Amino acid sequence: MYYSYVLYNLENHRFHYGFTVDLKQTEKAHNEGLIDETRGIRPWTVVHHEPCGSKSQAIRRIRFYRTIAGQRYLKRILNF
Numbered sequence: 001m002y003y004s005y006v007l008y009n010l011e012n013h014r015f016h017y018g019f020t021v022d023l024k025q026t027e028k029a030h031n032e033g034l035i036d037e038t039r040g041i042r043p044w045t046v047v048h049h050e051p052c053g054s055k056s057q058a059i060r061r062i063r064f065y066r067t068i069a070g071q072r073y074l075k076r077i078l079n080f
Contacts, residue, residue: 002052004061006074007044014041015074017065019058023049047078 003023007016007030016038020026023046029035030044038044052058064070074080 002055002058003049004052004058004065005046005050006048006065006078007038008047009041009044012041015065016044017062019052019055019062048074 002019002021004019005017005023005026007018007027008014009016016030018026027044027046030038031042033039033042050061052061065074
């Protein structure tokens, strides 16, 4: 089972999108600076995740989050 996830940094008001098999381990890796894309900004919090049946579905979901419609969707469900 794959998960698509959205991380949020409260200090810089930035989002990061990704997919993983182990959500807790991935959040820990981001907060320990082990992921290049998020190394300079910490701490991160998982604000949204969705289970996906396959890796390709998780990738499609991440691509959706990055669109204008996806941003509107996330802001609506996360109350931003």
